[in-house]
Amino acid sequence: MDPSSCFSASYREARARFLQVAAERHARVDSRVLPGIVGLEGEQLAMDVVRLGPAHARRMLILTSGTHGVEGFCGSAVQQVLLGDSTLHALLQKRDVAILFVHAINPYGFSYLSRTTEANVDLNRNCVDFAAPLPMNPAYDEVHDLLIPAAWPPSPDNEAAIRHYVETRGEWAYQQAVTTGQYTHPHGMFFGGHEPSWSTRTLRQLLEEYGDACESIGWIDFHTGLGPPGFGSKICVGTGGREELERARGWWGADVTSPLDGTSIAANVAGPVSEILRQTCPHAAKAAIAIEYGTVPLTDMLLMLRADVWVRHHPDAPEVLKASIRAQIRAAFLVEEDIWKGLIISQGQAAVWQAIDGLAGEARSGPACADPFES
Numbered sequence: 001m002d003p004s005s006c007f008s009a010s011y012r013e014a015r016a017r018f019l020q021v022a023a024e025r026h027a028r029v030d031s032r033v034l035p036g037i038v039g040l041e042g043e044q045l046a047m048d049v050v051r052l053g054p055a056h057a058r059r060m061l062i063l064t065s066g067t068h069g070v071e072g073f074c075g076s077a078v079q080q081v082l083l084g085d086s087t088l089h090a091l092l093q094k095r096d097v098a099i100l101f102v103h104a105i106n107p108y109g110f111s112y113l114s115r116t117t118e119a120n121v122d123l124n125r126n127c128v129d130f131a132a133p134l135p136m137n138p139a140y141d142e143v144h145d146l147l148i149p150a151a152w153p154p155s156p157d158n159e160a161a162i163r164h165y166v167e168t169r170g171e172w173a174y175q176q177a178v179t180t181g182q183y184t185h186p187h188g189m190f191f192g193g194h195e196p197s198w199s200t201r202t203l204r205q206l207l208e209e210y211g212d213a214c215e216s217i218g219w220i221d222f223h224t225g226l227g228p229p230g231f232g233s234k235i236c237v238g239t240g241g242r243e244e245l246e247r248a249r250g251w252w253g254a255d256v257t258s259p260l261d262g263t264s265i266a267a268n269v270a271g272p273v274s275e276i277l278r279q280t281c282p283h284a285a286k287a288a289i290a291i292e293y294g295t296v297p298l299t300d301m302l303l304m305l306r307a308d309v310w311v312r313h314h315p316d317a318p319e320v321l322k323a324s325i326r327a328q329i330r331a332a333f334l335v336e337e338d339i340w341k342g343l344i345i346s347q348g349q350a351a352v353w354q355a356i357d358g359l360a361g362e363a364r365s366g367p368a369c370a371d372p373f374e375s
């Protein structure tokens with residue numbers, strides 16, 4: 001299969017293609033529609049779910065795309081390839097493993113070519129306990145006004161001030177200040193929200209319904225935008241601790257990185273979506289990773305993330321400027337080269353087959369996973 005043919009031009013096209021492949025496989029689609037909001041092209045926005053594999057399989061692999069909206073082009077492409085792969089279907093039967101495809105966790109961001117949700121929430125910062133004191137990020141408070149200037153593109157003075165921060169504090173400190181997450185600036189970058197978002201609540205419902213009685217669950221959440229171009233970094237984040245990290249390395253290899261031992265290229269964030277799995281399925285053996293495919297250099301990416309937030313909060317900006325910024329953001333998260341796309345698909349497939357193998361090796365016991373359509 002030509003990898004390029006699996007990548008869509010828009011959320012609307014990606015969703016249509018995912019539903020088409022599901023229909024060709026005669027797979028039932030469980031669609032959770034985002035209420036009250038339509039997409040950039042006036043389309044319905046939804047999280048679409050397909051469960052494949054034996055109805056009573058006790059082991060389940062979750063594959064999610066679009067947690068960060070515009071990053072969904074890659075995850076959607078991998079999901080389409082796997083959903084249409086008859087070899088994989090046969091393997092699931094043989095290994096007694098199910099796959100839960102969740103297409104477009106954040107359909108708003110996917111459609112509007114933004115990393116965040118309809119409320120500018122970064123879902124990988126949103127799964128915290130909002131009844132408890134929220135994480136503080138004083139370093140972000142310090143740079144917020146610099147990051148989101150009054151006009152776009154940033155003025156030479158603004159660029160010089162950012163450069164001065166990086167030169168005096170270091171690039172890692174800059175990345176940490178910006179990307180760790182913050183709960184004080186709703187119109188800022190990496191905003192974790194003030195309550196669980198629709199996406200977080202919906203994902204929680206899905207895991208309660210589909211994963212409740214599973215004895216072991218794996219999760220691969222597909223992302224783009226960080227690391228070497230085309231390389232898929234496997235990152236284990238959240239509160240799973242050593243046990244989960246060791247299981248993840250057992251399934252996917254010693255190159256699974258983690259903030260636990262300082263090997264991760266990503267910030268050690270509070271409230272990633274994988275926390276939902278830990279909360280809803282506490283008794284299952286778990287291994288959850290994000291695969292982060294590199295695209296453009298970090299400096300360029302951070303500029304595009306600033307532009308993303310700026311355009312979201314300047315709706316009166318000229319249409320030409322807004323369209324130009326959205327096109328630049330899309331290009332920063334999706335490399336339009338066949339070799340790059342081939343690397344995304346092949347590494348995604350490999351990780352899924354490794355996870356199935358890992359799940360199949362877990363001990364069998366306990367009740368079957370629930371398939372809501374079977375009862």
Ligand SMILES: [Zn+2]
Pocket residue numbers: 068071223224225
């Ligand atoms: Zn991401």
